[in-house]
Amino acid sequence: METIKIGLVGLGTVGSGVLQMVTQNQDKISNITGRQLSVKTIVVHDINKPRQVNTDNIILTDDLNQIINDPEIKIVVEVMGGIHPAKEVITALLNAKKHVVTANKDLIASAGDELAKIAHDNHCDLVYEASVAGGIPILRTIVNSFAADQILEVKGIVNGTTNYILTQMQQKNWSYEQALKEAQKLGFAESDPTNDVAGIDAAYKMIIPSQFSFGTHLTMDDMQVEGIQNLQLADVKQADAFGFTIKLLGIAKRINNGIFADVAPVLVAKDHPLATINNENNAVMVTGIAVGETLFYGPGAGGLPTANSVLSDIVSVTKNIVLGTTGNSFNNYQHENDLIVAKNAFFPYYLSLQMLDVPGQMLKLTKLLTDLDISFSQIVQTKNTAEYAYVAIITHEMNHFTIPKLSKAIGNLRDINLIGAYKVIN
Ligand SMILES: NC(=O)C1=CN([C@@H]2O[C@H](COP(=O)(O)OP(=O)(O)OC[C@H]3O[C@@H](n4cnc5c(N)ncnc54)[C@H](OP(=O)(O)O)[C@@H]3O)[C@@H](O)[C@H]2O)C=CC1
Numbered sequence: 001m002e003t004i005k006i007g008l009v010g011l012g013t014v015g016s017g018v019l020q021m022v023t024q025n026q027d028k029i030s031n032i033t034g035r036q037l038s039v040k041t042i043v044v045h046d047i048n049k050p051r052q053v054n055t056d057n058i059i060l061t062d063d064l065n066q067i068i069n070d071p072e073i074k075i076v077v078e079v080m081g082g083i084h085p086a087k088e089v090i091t092a093l094l095n096a097k098k099h100v101v102t103a104n105k106d107l108i109a110s111a112g113d114e115l116a117k118i119a120h121d122n123h124c125d126l127v128y129e130a131s132v133a134g135g136i137p138i139l140r141t142i143v144n145s146f147a148a149d150q151i152l153e154v155k156g157i158v159n160g161t162t163n164y165i166l167t168q169m170q171q172k173n174w175s176y177e178q179a180l181k182e183a184q185k186l187g188f189a190e191s192d193p194t195n196d197v198a199g200i201d202a203a204y205k206m207i208i209p210s211q212f213s214f215g216t217h218l219t220m221d222d223m224q225v226e227g228i229q230n231l232q233l234a235d236v237k238q239a240d241a242f243g244f245t246i247k248l249l250g251i252a253k254r255i256n257n258g259i260f261a262d263v264a265p266v267l268v269a270k271d272h273p274l275a276t277i278n279n280e281n282n283a284v285m286v287t288g289i290a291v292g293e294t295l296f297y298g299p300g301a302g303g304l305p306t307a308n309s310v311l312s313d314i315v316s317v318t319k320n321i322v323l324g325t326t327g328n329s330f331n332n333y334q335h336e337n338d339l340i341v342a343k344n345a346f347f348p349y350y351l352s353l354q355m356l357d358v359p360g361q362m363l364k365l366t367k368l369l370t371d372l373d374i375s376f377s378q379i380v381q382t383k384n385t386a387e388y389a390y391v392a393i394i395t396h397e398m399n400h401f402t403i404p405k406l407s408k409a410i411g412n413l414r415d416i417n418l419i420g421a422y423k424v425i426n
């Protein structure tokens, strides 16, 4: 049987999982594709670093040219991460007529269109199933299974690290720092976890299925992005008392002819399926006009789950090589949407405030809310410190542009502070 040689760029959490899966699943892969696959060369940053996987009979190098100039290597997996030099690496690989599989959401969200054109011009495949929600096969599902339906909304938990942290904080009372450290040890977090906790990793990921779903390329500037770094344990507990679990959610929804997209902590009703997604697991809910609500669940991070998505891409590229059908875009749907439609987005909100505990304060607060047309269904006031009270409110549906107005109005006061303002999903 003919063998297709593979190159890897990166041998960390995901690269090691890919090497392990290619080695251990030979029989099934060759049965399906009619080709043997074997990893020939791996490019890493530091060739002297001890490795947790067996690299016997594999060339381990820090020189990308050993892949670029090797005509035997047809498919290259980029799992080094980051935007630079990954962009230059993938460009060079495509120009050298290598098919590329990547798990790099930062890069695909930022420069996916440009790289797809380079791939097309070189008759090469560029595929990236693992870039969104790790082990959940969501992108190919949207391409194939939602090909004819009109997608109205894609929302979900698409960052494993933050979901792991929130779960440990909620269920085990771990501190934020303790939970983050463990997520790093387990290989879920990015090498610099800032993007995870600040919601940026989730925003990069939301850009990709949004493009597949709505045909419109969002950029980071089209989205409001808020992470979990400022989330207070008091709000986690109060949300729980109100009957909600706080999750970092990405939401992209069609409103009239436009798209609303953001990433932020959201209070999710405890009986909503997304509230039950714990640890590093992710879930993506896709709502189509014809099909209604669908939910895709699985591990969103980790070596082997992510490697499984990479392997599904490798198998698909291999089939294309065998059939002579390489060079087609992963996603073909293009559609003009107005991106600035967010003014029509309405949600109930959870507001938490700290205010000086003196007579007349509650009246002052409710007047301030009324002036902004904010009405509410639940309000709780508890003693916080000797001087201050903590107030938590669930509002009726309101325009999300009201939040900056509220923040500004409260910012002018000395005796009331807005601590948190999070959307609520029932
Ligand atoms: N970890 C996860 O659960 C998931 C990760 N991803 C994505 O997969 C990609 C890889 O992530 P992960 O495996 O966690 O990352 P790691 O940090 O564990 O591994 C990165 C690898 O890339 C190598 N590398 C870094 N810079 C260079 C360079 N300039 N030249 C050559 N090699 C380089 C490193 O080499 P060395 O070992 O010598 O330091 C290392 O082997 C990222 O895009 C990430 O966002 C996607 C889904 C899930």
Ligand SMILES: N[C@@H](CC=O)C(=O)O
Pocket: 131, 133, 134, 158, 159, 160, 161, 162, 188, 189, 190, 196, 201, 300, 301, 302
């Ligand atoms: N750091 C990411 C890894 C997968 O994309 C996450 O935690 O989800």
